[in-house]
Each structure stands twice: as structure tokens, then as C-alpha cells.
Amino acid sequence: MSKSSNQMWGGRFADGPDALMEAINASIGFDRRLARQDIEASRAHAQMLGATGIVDGADADAIREGLLTVLAEIEGGGFAFSTALEDIHMNVEARLTELIGPVAGRLHTARSRNDQVATDFRLWVRDAIDDTLEALDALHAALIDQADRHHDWIMPGFTHLQTAQPVTWGHHMLAYAEMVHRDRGRFRDARARMNESPLGAAALAGTSFPIDRDMTARALGFDRPCANSLDAVSDRDFALEFLGAASIAAMHLSRLAEELVIWSSAQFRFVVLSDRWTTGSSIMPQKKNPDAAELLRAKLGRILGANVALLTVMKGLPLTYSKDMQEDKEQVFDAADHLLLALRAMAGMVADMTPRRDALEAAAASGFSTATDLADWLVRELGLPFREAHHVTGALVARAEKAGVDLPDLTLAEMQHEHPGITQAVFGVLGVRNSVASRDVSGGTAPGRVREQIERWRGGDRA
Numbered sequence: 259m260s261k262s263s264n265q266m267w268g269g270r271f272a273d274g275p276d277a278l279m280e281a282i283n284a285s286i287g288f289d290r291r292l293a294r295q296d297i298e299a300s301r302a303h304a305q306m307l308g309a310t311g312i313v314d315g316a317d318a319d320a321i322r323e324g325l326l327t328v329l330a331e332i333e334g335g336g337f338a339f340s341t342a343l344e345d346i347h348m349n350v351e352a353r354l355t356e357l358i359g360p361v362a363g364r365l366h367t368a369r370s371r372n373d374q375v376a377t378d379f380r381l382w383v384r385d386a387i388d389d390t391l392e393a394l395d396a397l398h399a400a401l402i403d404q405a406d407r408h409h410d411w412i413m414p415g416f417t418h419l420q421t422a423q424p425v426t427w428g429h430h431m432l433a434y435a436e437m438v439h440r441d442r443g444r445f446r447d448a449r450a451r452m453n454e455s456p457l458g459a460a461a462l463a464g465t466s467f468p469i470d471r472d473m474t475a476r477a478l479g480f481d482r483p484c485a486n487s488l489d490a491v492s493d494r495d496f497a498l499e500f501l502g503a504a505s506i507a508a509m510h511l512s513r514l515a516e517e518l519v520i521w522s523s524a525q526f527r528f529v530v531l532s533d534r535w536t537t538g539s540s541i542m543p544q545k546k547n548p549d550a551a552e553l554l555r556a557k558l559g560r561i562l563g564a565n566v567a568l569l570t571v572m573k574g575l576p577l578t579y580s581k582d583m584q585e586d587k588e589q590v591f592d593a594a595d596h597l598l599l600a601l602r603a604m605a606g607m608v609a610d611m612t613p614r615r616d617a618l619e620a621a622a623a624s625g626f627s628t629a630t631d632l633a634d635w636l637v638r639e640l641g642l643p644f645r646e647a648h649h650v651t652g653a654l655v656a657r658a659e660k661a662g663v664d665l666p667d668l669t670l671a672e673m674q675h676e677h678p679g680i681t682q683a684v685f686g687v688l689g690v691r692n693s694v695a696s697r698d699v700s701g702g703t704a705p706g707r708v709r710e711q712i713e714r715w716r717g718g719d720r721a
């Protein structure tokens with residue numbers, strides 16, 4: 259065999275790969291991030307080989323101890339990764355051989371790089387989900403705290419980015435808390451479904467050795483082994499589900515980031531973002547730019563792109579393993595990194611931001627935001643059909659707009675011009691506080707209902 263051919267698989271090859279082929283083929287530049295999971299899975303595999311008598315017990319112990327030494331070298335920064343050895347699996351095995359000699363070659367008994375990488379990658383994604391859930395919990399807590407501190411502050415609710423009806427700050431914050439809670443559910447669901455062990459599927463058909471797959475599954479914290487060896491090595495649904503859940507979470511974060519950008523502008527003045535999450539201008543000394551929110555809004559596009567990229571990789575692959583699947587990890591690594599960064603940054607921004615009560619309430623009272631309250635009053639008190647009430651209210655809005663005033667500023671006579679049955683009592687529903695208080699239904703914006711939801715979250719009823 260040529261000295262340049264790979265010592266791990268080069269028995270059939272007379273010559274080593276072209277330098278360009280080596281560059282295309284190697285994944286050690288990114289899959290070194292699987293080192294801890296690779297060694298964890300290899301130690302479980304070695305323990306099982308020893309327990310079943312497939313490998314001598316002393317050899318299995320030597321392999322397991324040697325792997326701990328390799329892990330210490332990697333985590334200590336003293337490990338020399340080799341592109342010629344292609345990936346993390348071969349790099350680890352080669353170093354293990356240097357440490358304990360030929361007995362290291364027994365580690366790969368009854369397994370393939372196909373089930374090895376499928377196992378490592380599941381373990382990595384599972385860890386990423388756990389980190390993501392922790393960050394989602396922190397963001398959720400920050401949103402609940404914001405809702406709690408200002409639960410009854412009045413602000414405008416929008417549709418089409420136009421003033422619609424008054425709502426409370428607490429209600430608005432709790433809307434995002436609901437989104438984050440659904441995100442947590444999606445990641446938990448994905449974690450539960452992916453928690454099966456591919457180890458023992460070998461290349462694609464299983465192995466003729468009398469392995470104990472339940473033993474390795476338990477050792478690695480999986481619920482059970484994967485039921486079908488073909489599916490075990492070819493499945494990347496777990497990565498796609500992670501990216502799918504990450505994409506929805508990213509969309510939620512981007513929506514909130516967009517609101518923070520708008521709200522912190524001089525035109526809105528709804529919130530003040532802290533100095534920790536803003537920057538200045540090199541030329542305009544008055545500027546305080548919401549750069550963290552803007553960067554977050556942009557970076558989250560990478561997650562959506564990763565989801566599409568991996569779907570594109572997988573969509574045309576026959577069973578079982580194809581080298582295309584080497585392109586799965588960089589997408590997931592990048593998405594996981596940026597999602598975690600975004601979640602932590604958003605939790606910080608939400609915790610630190612200061613809403614401006616005067617600006618919020620003034621905006622809530624603008625744009626004829628209590629028009630629906632007027633229409634409802636006409637239905638409730640005068641017995642008008644809603645469509646007629648809608649028409650009368652629209653005429654009153656037009657009258658107020660022409661006069662340059664808001665609905666509560668119209669006189670009773672002006673209102674009776676559009677409908678003679680209107681009485682002085684109508685003014686009791688036109689204030690923004692009255693409007694908000696009247697939405698006293700389950701899920702409504704009334705302060706009491708908001709407080710009810712906050713207490714429910716605080717009590718863990720929906721955790």
C-alpha cells in the first residue's frame with residue numbers, strides 16, 4: 259500500500275487520494291466538534307464489547323482508559339488533528355493506537371463509521387437541544403418579568419402596523435411568552451423522538467457479532483436502540499427537526515427584534531434599550547442604534563437557510579448512507595450556535611429594556627383606537643345590528659378626523675347627528691383605560707386577566 263493512502267481504510271487502494279480529493283473528503287475541520295460525543299460513544303461500545311466477550315475485558319478496559327487520555331488532550335488543546343485522517347473518528351482512533359498499541363484496532367469491531375457518526379451526531383444535537391431549552395427558559399422568564407413589572411400599562415395594539423385597539427404592555431409581553439413556550443414544546447418533542455441509538459446498525463445491515471444494543475443505548479442515555487438498521491444510519495430527521503424547531507424559534511425572535519427596532523426609534527419612543535445592547539454612530543453623536551436587535555434579526559436568516567440546505571441535501575438520497583450526508587453537520591452547528599447566541603442576547607435585551615409609559619399611553623389613545631368600543635356600545639345599548647353600528651362608528655370617525663380631534667373629543671350633539679339614540683353614557687367606553695378594562699375575558703388584555711396569566715406562569719401550571 260502507498261504510504262500516502264489512508265491506513266484506516268486504504269487496503270484496497272494502491273495510491274493515495276489527490277490533494278483536492280483529500281480537501282473535499284476531509285471533515286475534520288468541522289466535525290472535531292463531535293469529539294466528546296465520539297469518545298463517549300466509543301467508550302460505551304468498548305464496554306459492551308468487553309461485557310459480551312467479543313473483546314477481551316482487559317483490552318476493553320485499556321481502550322476505555324486510552325480514550326479518556328485522548329479526550330483530555332483534545333479538551334486541553336494539545337491534540338494534533340490531521341486532515342489526512344479525514345474525520346474525528348479516524349483522528350481519535352489513530353491517536354488511541356499511538357497510546358495503547360494494536361489493541362486499539364479492536365474498538366471498531368461490530369461497528370462502522372456509518373452508525374458511529376449517526377450516534378455521535380444524535381448525541382451532539384441532543385446536547386444542543388438541552389442548551390437551547392435552557393436559553394429559552396431564560397428568555398421566557400425575562401418576558402414574564404417584563405409583563406409583571408408593567409402589567410397594566412396601556413399601549414396601542416396594532417394590525418397592519420396601524421393603531422387598532424388599546425392593549426396592555428403585560429399582554430403584549432405575554433404574547434411572546436406564548437411563542438417561546440411553544441418553541442420549548444417543539445424542542446422537547448424533537449428530543450424525545452430522536453432519543454434512539456443507531457449504534458449497532460453498523461454499515462447498514464447490522465452485525466454478525468452478538469452485541470448488546472440495549473446496553474449501549476442505556477449507557478448513552480437513549481431510550482432504546484433504533485428499530486431498523488437501514489433507517490438508523492440514513493436518518494437525519496433528528497437534525498431536520500432541530501432545524502425546523504430552530505427556524506420557528508428564529509422567526510419568533512426576529513419578530514420581537516423587529517419590534518424593538520421600531521419601538522426604540524425616535525418616531526415611536528416606546529422603549530429605551532440599555533447601553534449594553536446598543537451602539538453609537540461614528541459621525542452623529544446623538545445616535546443610539548439598536549444594533550443587537552438588528553444583527554439578531556439578520557443572523558437568524560442563517561438558521562432558515564440551514565434548514566433549507568439540509569432538506570436539499572437529503573431530498574434525493576437513496577438508502578442508506580451517501581457521502582452527501584457529510585454536509586449535514588456544518589449547517590446544524592452554525593444554526594445551533596446562532597440560535598443560542600440570539601436567545602441569550604434577546605433575553606438580555608428584554609430584561610434590560612425600559613418601556614416609556616407616557617409614550618405608550620399617548621400612542622394608545624391615537625388613531626381612533628376606541629372605535630370598536632363605540633361600535634360595541636351601539637350594539638349593546640341601542641340594539642343596533644353590528645354592521646349598522648360599524649357604519650355609524652365609521653361616520654363618527656370621519657367626522658372626528660375632519661375636525662382634527664379624537665372620538666372622545668366629539669360633542670354629544672355631533673354624535674347624535676350620526677345616530678339620535680346615542681347618550682352621554684357613550685363617553686364611558688371611549689377612554690383607553692375603559693377599553694382595556696372591558697376586555698375582561700379569558701385571554702383578554704384586561705389587567706386582571708394579564709395578572710391571572712402571570713400568576714399561572716409563575717406557579718408552573720404551564721411549564
